[in-house]
Amino acid sequence: MQDWLKYIGLTLLVLFLQVMLVDNLHLFGVCHPYIYLWVLLMLPIDIPRWLQMFIGVAIGGILDLFAHTPGIHMAACVLVTYLRPLMLTGFVQDAERLKGSVTIETIGPDNYLRLLALLVVTHHALLFLLEAFTFAHFGYTLLQILVSSVSTFLLVLLFEYVRKST
Amino acid sequence: MRNLLQLIIRYSNFLLFLGLEVVAFIFVVRGNRYQYATMHGAANVVVGGMQQAHNSIVSYFRLKSDNELLLEENARLHEQIMALENRQEAGGYCQDSTAGYIFADRDYQYIPARVIAYSVDRHHNYLTLNRGVRDGVTTDMGVIGKDGIVGVVQSVSNRFCVVAPVIHEGIYISSMLQKNGYLATLHWHAPDVSRAGLEDVARHVDITDGDTIVTSGMSAIFPANIPVGVVEQVKIGEGDSYYTVDVALATDFHSLRTVQILNFAHRNELDSIQ
Structure with missing residues (x-):
């Protein structure tokens, strides 16, 4: 119970940071980190998968409201929450025995890096392609995906290490 | 089964x-x-409230430059008043009998507003303003800034409204060349927020770099002659019948903080006969 309160509090804090601070940074027009992937990745693993997806819908919906992008974050978050358990089973032995949040401690640094990288790239690819809704400026979209993925990856790692060491 | x-x-x-x-x-x-x-509209009350709180903090850091911009705008308005007074003095089209008379197509009311949230790095950008239904704002009202055209009001709640700016791929602005009144359509493509394209400019049209583009006045949204931008580059292929025109937009969306919403006084009357 207490873990859940902690998780919800952290989620609200990160969402607040995302919409009030990060969304207002316009770095070179192509770099748009989505730090909320950190809490999406951290979501406890021992709850039913349908519930995980609905939590994805909720988080994505809140972001869509603030970013005025109907459905885009929702689609990307649902994809992440659907793929996360599948990727975990692929990376971690005895994945079904995992309990609680997915962190560096629970799945190990190697697996965490791999999982994070894959999820960030899939999330950003879907998000920016949906946002563009065309392949016309594909080079630009690709650049957005790459640069933003790298920045999200690094920021999430930073958060994760800060969390771990406190 | x-x-x-x-x-x-x-x-x-x-x-x-x-x-x-x-x-x-x-x-x-x-x-x-x-x-x-x-x-x-329903969500705007919550979202807009938070954005306004955020803006009220951030705006302290911008007070100085905001004031400078306002002063600049004031100065320009005074200049315009003076120019108009001079024209009236000289006779112009405002005869004694029509002094104080406003032509129907210029009868716009200006609602000053502040930008409380914005985006510039998407295909469909937006601005949120701190004015809504209670201030008399409705959808499809034009919005201008100190340098020129900004966008069109897209949705309204009681206290806030969301504007689709020129830098929104779904927005087409009816514009004209200031020097000869030729009508064309302005349309923006991501990602460059300082440039847009001018469409429907046929080969025979006299257009060169540096020409000024203004609104056409062919709608109930904007009056005529509001600055849209300046032609930056004109290209035409051997067999093309239309020019490819790059326009440097008049408004800098990065530094846009205060705008005016245009309320056309005779919109219903115009709509009912068109």
Whole structure:
């Protein structure tokens, strides 16, 4: 119970940071980190998968409201929450025995890096392609995906290490 | 039948995933239409409230430059008043009998507003302003800034409104060349927020770099002669019948903080006969 309160509090804090601070940074027009992937990745693993997806819908919906992008974050978050358990089973032995949040401690640094990288790239690819809704400026979209993925990856790692060491 | 049920149970997570993606996709496709605007209006009270709180903090850091911009705008307005007074003095088209008379197509009321949230790095950018229904704002009102055209009001709640700016791929602005009144359509493509394209400029039209583009006045949204931008580059291929025109937009969306919403006084009358 207490873990859940902690998780919800952290989620609200990160969402607040995302919409009030990060969304207002316009770095070179192509770099748009989505730090909320950190809490999406951290979501406890021992709850039913349908519930995980609905939590994805909720988080994505809140972001869509603030970013005025109907459905885009929702689609990307649902994809992440659907793929996360599948990727975990692929990376971690005895994945079904995992309990609680997915962190560096629970799945190990190697697996965490791999999982994070894959999820960030899939999330950003879907998000920016949906946002563009065309392949016309594909080079630009690709650049957005790459640069933003790298920045999200690094920021999430930073958060994760800060969390771990406190 | 039982096999089918087993299949559904076995793939229930995948089916749920597909279902949720379809829902999200419907939102994406239907975005910015009526349903979304409705939902938006309700959510605006919460979202807008938070954005305003955020803005009230951030605006302290901008007070100095904001004041400078306002002073600049004031100065320009005074200049305009002076120029108009001079014209009136000289006779112009304002004769004694029509002094104080406003031509119907210039009868706009200006509602000053502050930008409390904005985006510039998307295909469909937006601005949120701190004015809404209670200030007399409705959808499809034009918005201008100190340098020129900004956008069109897209959805309104009681206290806030969301504007689709010129840098929104769904917005087309009816414009004209100031020097000869030739009509063309301004349309923006991501990602460069300082440049847009001018469409429908035929080969025979006299257009060169540095020409000024203004609004045409052919709508109930903007009066004529509001600056839109300046022609930066004109290209035409050997066999093309239309020019490719790059326009440097008059408004800098990065530094836009204060705007005016235009309320056309005779919109209903005009709509009822058109």
